[in-house]
Amino acid sequence: MELTERKKKVLRSIVDLYIRTAEPVGSKAIAEMPDMKYSSATIRNEMADLTAMGYLEQPHTSAGRIPSPAGYRLYVDELMLDYRLSMDETQKISDAIESKMQQVDRMVEKVAKLVSQATDLPAISVASRHGGATVKRFELILAGSGSFILVLMLSNDEVVNKLIKLPLDIAEADLKLLAAVLNATLTELPPEGITPELLDRVMRSAGAAASLVPVVVDFTCDTLRKQERTNMAVAGQMRLLTQPEYRDIDKAQRIMTSLDEESLSNLPAIMQNANGTQVLVGPEHVAQELKDTSVVMTKFDIGDGMHGMIGVVGPTRMDYAKVTARLSYFAESLSKMFAKPDKPQLPEGDKEN
Amino acid sequence: MELTERKKKVLRSIVDLYIRTAEPVGSKAIAEMPDMKYSSATIRNEMADLTAMGYLEQPHTSAGRIPSPAGYRLYVDELMLDYRLSMDETQKISDAIESKMQQVDRMVEKVAKLVSQATDLPAISVASRHGGATVKRFELILAGSGSFILVLMLSNDEVVNKLIKLPLDIAEADLKLLAAVLNATLTELPPEGITPELLDRVMRSAGAAASLVPVVVDFTCDTLRKQERTNMAVAGQMRLLTQPEYRDIDKAQRIMTSLDEESLSNLPAIMQNANGTQVLVGPEHVAQELKDTSVVMTKFDIGDGMHGMIGVVGPTRMDYAKVTARLSYFAESLSKMFAKPDKPQLPEGDKEN
DNA sequence: CTTAGCACTCAAAGGCGTTGAGTGCTAACG
DNA sequence: CGTTAGCACTCAACGCCTTTGAGTGCTAAG
Numbered sequence: 001m002e003l004t005e006r007k008k009k010v011l012r013s014i015v016d017l018y019i020r021t022a023e024p025v026g027s028k029a030i031a032e033m034p035d036m037k038y039s040s041a042t043i044r045n046e047m048a049d050l051t052a053m054g055y056l057e058q059p060h061t062s063a064g065r066i067p068s069p070a071g072y073r074l075y076v077d078e079l080m081l082d083y084r085l086s087m088d089e090t091q092k093i094s095d096a097i098e099s100k101m102q103q104v105d106r107m108v109e110k111v112a113k114l115v116s117q118a119t120d121l122p123a124i125s126v127a128s129r130h131g132g133a134t135v136k137r138f139e140l141i142l143a144g145s146g147s148f149i150l151v152l153m154l155s156n157d158e159v160v161n162k163l164i165k166l167p168l169d170i171a172e173a174d175l176k177l178l179a180a181v182l183n184a185t186l187t188e189l190p191p192e193g194i195t196p197e198l199l200d201r202v203m204r205s206a207g208a209a210a211s212l213v214p215v216v217v218d219f220t221c222d223t224l225r226k227q228e229r230t231n232m233a234v235a236g237q238m239r240l241l242t243q244p245e246y247r248d249i250d251k252a253q254r255i256m257t258s259l260d261e262e263s264l265s266n267l268p269a270i271m272q273n274a275n276g277t278q279v280l281v282g283p284e285h286v287a288q289e290l291k292d293t294s295v296v297m298t299k300f301d302i303g304d305g306m307h308g309m310i311g312v313v314g315p316t317r318m319d320y321a322k323v324t325a326r327l328s329y330f331a332e333s334l335s336k337m338f339a340k341p342d343k344p345q346l347p348e349g350d351k352e353n
Numbered sequence: 354m355e356l357t358e359r360k361k362k363v364l365r366s367i368v369d370l371y372i373r374t375a376e377p378v379g380s381k382a383i384a385e386m387p388d389m390k391y392s393s394a395t396i397r398n399e400m401a402d403l404t405a406m407g408y409l410e411q412p413h414t415s416a417g418r419i420p421s422p423a424g425y426r427l428y429v430d431e432l433m434l435d436y437r438l439s440m441d442e443t444q445k446i447s448d449a450i451e452s453k454m455q456q457v458d459r460m461v462e463k464v465a466k467l468v469s470q471a472t473d474l475p476a477i478s479v480a481s482r483h484g485g486a487t488v489k490r491f492e493l494i495l496a497g498s499g500s501f502i503l504v505l506m507l508s509n510d511e512v513v514n515k516l517i518k519l520p521l522d523i524a525e526a527d528l529k530l531l532a533a534v535l536n537a538t539l540t541e542l543p544p545e546g547i548t549p550e551l552l553d554r555v556m557r558s559a560g561a562a563a564s565l566v567p568v569v570v571d572f573t574c575d576t577l578r579k580q581e582r583t584n585m586a587v588a589g590q591m592r593l594l595t596q597p598e599y600r601d602i603d604k605a606q607r608i609m610t611s612l613d614e615e616s617l618s619n620l621p622a623i624m625q626n627a628n629g630t631q632v633l634v635g636p637e638h639v640a641q642e643l644k645d646t647s648v649v650m651t652k653f654d655i656g657d658g659m660h661g662m663i664g665v666v667g668p669t670r671m672d673y674a675k676v677t678a679r680l681s682y683f684a685e686s687l688s689k690m691f692a693k694p695d696k697p698q699l700p701e702g703d704k705e706n
Numbered sequence: 707c708t709t710a711g712c713a714c715t716c717a718a719a720g721g722c723g724t725t726g727a728g729t730g731c732t733a734a735c736g
Numbered sequence: 737c738g739t740t741a742g743c744a745c746t747c748a749a750c751g752c753c754t755t756t757g758a759g760t761g762c763t764a765a766g
Contacts, residue, residue: 026728039740044729062728062746139494141504149512151494151504159502161512238590238609247602249594256591379759394709397760415715415759 001053009036010046011055012079015067019319022244024064067317069282072294076279076320083321085329093118093329104158104306109233111310111334116236118326119312121243122259124297126309128230128268132190133158135220138182140175148175150216152223155188156305160223164215171208178209182216191224230268232261245292245315258289259313271299271309277324282316292316296323300331302338310334354406362389363399364408365432368420372672375597377417420670422635425647429632429673436674438682446471446683457511457659462586464663464687469589471679472665474596475612477648479621479662480655481583485543486511488573491535493528501528503569505576508541509658513576517568524561531562535569544577583621585614598645598668611642612666624652624662630677635669645669649676653684655691663687 013033017025027047031040047065050056055071058064067075085093096114108125116123139151147165154160185202186194199217203210237259246252257263271278280295290313297311310330312323366386370378380400384393400418403409408424411417420428438446449467457480465478492504500518507513538555539547552570556563590612599605610616624631633648643666650664663683665676 024728028728040728041740041742042738045739048730058729060747061730062726062748064728137494137496139492139504141490141492141506143490143506143510143512147510149492149504149506151492151502151514153494153496153502157496157500157516159496159514159516161504161514163510163512238606241602241606241609249600249602249605252602253591253594256594377759381759392709393759394711395707398708401761411760413716414761415717415757417759 001049003053006038007046007050008079010043011050011067011071012075012081014047014050014056014065015071015075015079015317018066019317022315022317024059024066026064029064069316072279072281072316072320076281080321080324083319083325085325089118089326090329093326093333103160105231105233108231109235111308111330112233112235115310115312115327115330116239118330119314119323120236120239121312121314121318121323122234122237122240124232124234124259124264124267124295124309124311124313126230126232126268127302127306128309129156129228130305130307133224133227134188134190135224136187138179138187138216138220140179140182140216142170142172142175145169148212150219152220154223154227156227158227162219164212164219166212166215168211170212174207174209178206178212178216181205186217186220191221191228194221232264232268234259234261234264240314243315243318245317254289255293255313263289267295267297267311268309271297275299277328279320279324294318294320296320296327298324298327298331300335302335308334354402356406359391360399360403361432363396364403364420364424365428365434367400367403367409367418368424368428368432368670371419372670375668375670377412377419379417382417422669425632425634425669425673429634433674433677436672436678438678442471442679443682446679446686456513457580458584458586461584462588464661464683465586465588468663468665468680468683469592471683472667472676473589473592474665474667474671474676475587475590475593477585477587477612477617477620477650477662477664477666479583479585480659481621481662482509482581483658483660486577486580487541487543488577489540491532491539491569491573493532493535493569495523495525495528498522501565503572505573507576507580509580511580515572517565517572519565519568521564523565527560527562531559531565531569534558539570539573544574544581547574585617585621587612587614587617593667596668596671598670607642608646608666616642620648620650620664621662624650628652630681632673632677647671647673649673649680651677651680651684653688655688661687 010030013030013036014025017029017033027040027044030036030043030047031038036043047056050071051058051065055068055074056065057068057071059066093114096117104127108127112123112125115125133154133156135152136155137153139153141149141151143149143163146169147163148170149161149163151159151161181202185198194217199213202217203213206213237256240246240252240255246255270280274297277296277298280297282292282294292315293313294316295311295313296318297309299307299309302308308331310327312318312327314323363383366383366389367378370382370386380393380397383389383396383400384391389396400409403424404411404418408421408427409418410421410424412419446467449470461478461480465476468478469476486507486509488505489508490506492506494502494504496502496516499522500516501523502514502516504512504514534555538551547570552566555570556566559566590609593599593605593608593612599608623633627650630649630651633650635645635647645668646666647669648664648666649671650662652660652662655661661684663680665671665680667676
C-alpha cells in the first residue's frame with residue numbers, strides 16, 4: 001500500500017496527540033484538529049490502513065489507536081517537526097552550564113542532573129576517552145610533618161591530588177628528589193607501562209623517600225586506570241514517576257532498577273558508530289527491562305580525545321521533538337564549553353513554542 | 354490506667370508485627386505468637402486498653418490495630434529489642450567503607466549511597482563544620498604555556514586544586530613570587546578577612562603575575578565559602594517505592610520531592626543539640642510533606658571541628674531496631690575512619706539476626 | 707482474671723448492568 | 737472515485753450491589 005501524504009499527516013497528528021495525552025487517540029479527535037479537512041469517517045479509513053501497514057496499534061477493538069514502534073520510527077525519522085527552544089528554555093540551560101566544572105566525573109554527574117532537569121525525565125550522561133591518559137608531571141608538596149600532597153597533572157589536563165600521611169618524617173629535599181625521579185621515569189607512561197623493573201629503578205634512585213614510592217605509584221596507577229574508564233552518571237530517576245505509564249509502581253520500579261550505571265554499561269557500545277542524535281525506540285535496544293521505553297541519546301565530541309553522550313530515558317510516547325531539541329542544544333553548548341574551557345559560548349535561542 | 358508489663362509486651366508484639374507486614378494487626382495474630390500465653394479475647398481487652406491510652410489506633414471499626422505515633426515513640430524509647438548486625442552485614446559495610454575518600458563533598462555522597470544500600474531506604478548524609486576553614490598554604494604549579502595549577506591546602510587537611518588557563522605566558526619565577534606573596538599575606542584568613550586593601554597589597558607585590566591575582570583570589574574565596582557550608586547528600590530515593598505504603602504514586606512522589614537537599618536543609622538545625630541517634634516520628638518534625646514518615650538520624654563527631662550525620666527516611670512503621678543498629682554501626686565506623694584516616698578500624702560484628 | 711461464644715461492623719472483592727468512546731461497514735452524495 | 741453520514745457493534749471503565757471474612761466488643765461461664 002502507498003504511504004500517501006495524507007496518511008503521513010494523519011500519522012503525525014496521531015503521534016503528536018498521543019505524545020501529549022498518553023491516551024489512545026480516536027478518529028474524531030484527529031478530524032477535529034484545526035487543519036484537518038476530512039471527516040472522522042475518512043480518518044477512520046486512513047487509520048485502518050495505517051494499522052494494516054503496521055504503523056498503528058489498537059489496544060482493544062473499541063479503543064483508539066496508538067503508534068506502533070514502526071510508527072514512532074517513521075515519526076522520528078521523517079515526520080517530526082523540529083522544536084525550537086524558547087528564549088526562556090535557552091536561558092535556563094545556559095545559566096546552568098555557566099557554572100563551570102573541572103573534574104570529569106563530577107561534571108558528568110552535574111550534566112546528568114541538568115539534562116534531567118531540562119527534560120523532566122531520567123537522564124544519562126557519559127564521558128568516554130578514546131585512549132588512556134598518562135601523567136604529564138608529578139608534584140610533591142610538603143604539608144606539615146609526616147604528610148605531603150601528591151599532585152598529578154595528566155595528559156588530558158585534568159589535575160588530581162591526594163593528601164598522603166605517613167608515619168615517618170620526610171625532608172623537603174627528599175621530596176624534591178623523589179619528584180624529580182618520578183618525572184624522569186614515569187611520565188608519559190600508560191599504567192601498564194609501569195613495570196616492576198621500572199619501579200625498582202625508581203626505588204633505588206629515590207634515596208630517603210624510597211618508602212613513599214609504593215603508595216605514590218599505587219595512587220598513580222589507580223588514577224590512570226580510572227581515567228580510562230568511561231564515566232557515566234544517571235540522574236533524576238524519580239522523574240519517571242511523573243509519566244502516566246509508570247503509575248504502576250512495579251513497572252516503574254523495574255525500570256528504575258535498570259537505570260543505574262551497571263545496567264546501562266552497554267549503551268556506549270550501542271552508540272559507538274552513531275553520531276549526532278539517536279532515538280532508540282522500544283525493542284530496538286538491548287537492555288531487557290526497557291521494553292516499552294525509549295532512549296534518546298546525543299553523542300558529541302569534546303576534544304582531548306574524548307567524546308560525551310547525553311540522553312534521556314522515557315516512555316516510548318515521549319515528546320521526541322522537544323527532547324531531541326533540548327539534547328542537541330545541550331550537546332552543542334557542552335562542546336563549545338569544552339572548546340573554550342572558561343567561557344562557554346552559547347548558541348542563540350529562538351523564541352517560539 | 355497502668356501500663357502493665359503485659360500491656361507492654363502486647364504493644365511490642367503489635368509494633369514488631371506491623372513493622373514486618375505493614376498491615377493492621379488483629380488480636381488473633383498476636384495470640385498465636387509463640388510466647389504469647391493468652392487467648393485472643395484477653396489480647397483484645399489489652400488492645401482496647403492500649404487504644405484508650407493512645408498507643409494504638411484503629412483505621413476503622415472492624416480492622417486490626419496499628420501503632421499511633423505515641424505507640425511508636427514508646428516502642429523506640431523502651432520496648433525495642435536491639436538488633437545486632439550479622440557478620441554478613443558487618444562485612445559488607447566494612448568493605449564499602451574501606452574504599453577511602455578524600456574530598457568531603459564526594460564522601461558525603463558516597464556515604465549516603467552506602468547507608469541507603471545498607472538499609473534499603475532513602476538515606477541522608479550530612480557533614481557540617483563548626484567553624485570555617487582557612488588556607489594553610491598556596492602552591493602554584495606551571496602546567497605548560499598559559500596555564501597553571503592552583504593548589505590550596507586548607508586548614509582542615511582538604512586539598513583543592515584548579516587548572517587555570519590564561520591568555521598570556523607566565524614565567525615560572527613569576528609564579529614562585531606570587532605564591533610567596535600569597536602565602537605571606539592570605540594564609541590563615543577566613544574569606545571575609547580578605548579585604549580589598551589586602552588584595553591591593555598582594556597585587557602590588559606580585560609583579561608580573563599581578564593579573565593572576567583576581568582569578569586566584571576568587572577561586573580561593575569560593576572554596577573557603579564552600580567549606581563553610583554544610584555538605585548534604587540524599588541517595589536512594591527510589592527505594593521508597595519498595596515500601597507498601599508508597600504504592601500510591603502520588604504519595605510517593607510528594608515525599609520524593611521533599612527528599613532533596615533544599616527541602617531538608619532544616620534537618621541539621623533540628624538535630625543541633627541532639628547527640629547519638631534520634632528518631633523523629635511522624636508529626637514531630639517540621640518538613641511538611643513528611644507527615645506519615647519517620648526519620649532516623651545519627652549524629653557523630655569526626656574531628657577537625659566537623660560533625661557528621663547519617664539518617665534514613667522511611668514509613669513510620671519501618672524497622673527501627675534494624676535501622677538504628679545499622680546507622681549506629683555506620684556512624685561508629687565513620688568516626689573511627691576519620692580518627693585514623695587511612696586505616697578504618699571496624700568494630701567487631703556479632704552474628705545473629 | 708481468663709476465655710469461649712456470639713452478634714455486629716465494615717473494607718475489600720466480586721458480580722452485573724450501564725455508559726460512551728470508538729470502530730468497521732455500507733450506502734448515498736458530489 | 738473519493739468522501740461522508742449513518743448505524744450496528746464492541747468493550748473497557750464506571751458505578752452499584754452483594755457477599756465475604758477478618759476483626760471487634762460484650763457477656764457469661766470457667
